[in-house]
Amino acid sequence: MSKEVYKKMAExxxxxxxxxKSEVVELALVDDLGKALTNAKSIIDEINSDGGMAExxxxxxxxxxxxxxxxxxxxxxxxKNLEKGINKADKAEDKISGLFDKVDSAAKALGxxxxxxxxxxxxxxxxxxxxxxxxxxxxxxxxxxx
Numbered sequence: 001m002s003k004e005v006y007k008k009m010a011e012x013x014x015x016x017x018x019x020x021k022s023e024v025v026e027l028a029l030v031d032d033l034g035k036a037l038t039n040a041k042s043i044i045d046e047i048n049s050d051g052g053m054a055e056x057x058x059x060x061x062x063x064x065x066x067x068x069x070x071x072x073x074x075x076x077x078x079x080k081n082l083e084k085g086i087n088k089a090d091k092a093e094d095k096i097s098g099l100f101d102k103v104d105s106a107a108k109a110l111g112x113x114x115x116x117x118x119x120x121x122x123x124x125x126x127x128x129x130x131x132x133x134x135x136x137x138x139x140x141x142x143x144x145x146x
Contacts, residue, residue: 072145075143076145079140079141079143082137082140082141083141086133086134086137086141089130089133090134092130093127093130096123096126096127096130097127099123100114100120100123100127103117103120
């Protein structure tokens with residue numbers, strides 16, 4: 001065989017080798033593209049799922065905050081009325097205490113039990129009831145939103 005034939009065979013042999021290498025490279029790139037596409041679609045699905053859940057949760061949070069604001073307004077209205085009521089009860093309790101002192105002295109001077117005088121016993125029970133409501137509700141007057 002001539003040198004030229006060997007040369008051509010070498011060229012063809014090299015070309016096939018090069019072609020085979022490029023096909024392997026091309027196949028690897030196609031695989032990489034497919035993996036990247038699958039990964040990208042998976043990421044988009046995750047984002048869409050989390051984004052949808054975040055939107056839904058934010059709507060719920062906004063609704064709850066709106067409801068909370070409404071409840072706070074109602075609470076603070078009642079709290080203000082409660083403070084007024086406790087102040088009235090405190091003043092009434094002071095008057096009742098002074099009245100008990102006077103009745104106790106008068107009853108002692110007359111030699112009778114104060115419980116035998118009119119509404120003394122019932123007023124004594126009301127005085128105890130004042131103490132119960134003071135104890136139960138005074139802490140609510142301390143709450144602040146700040």
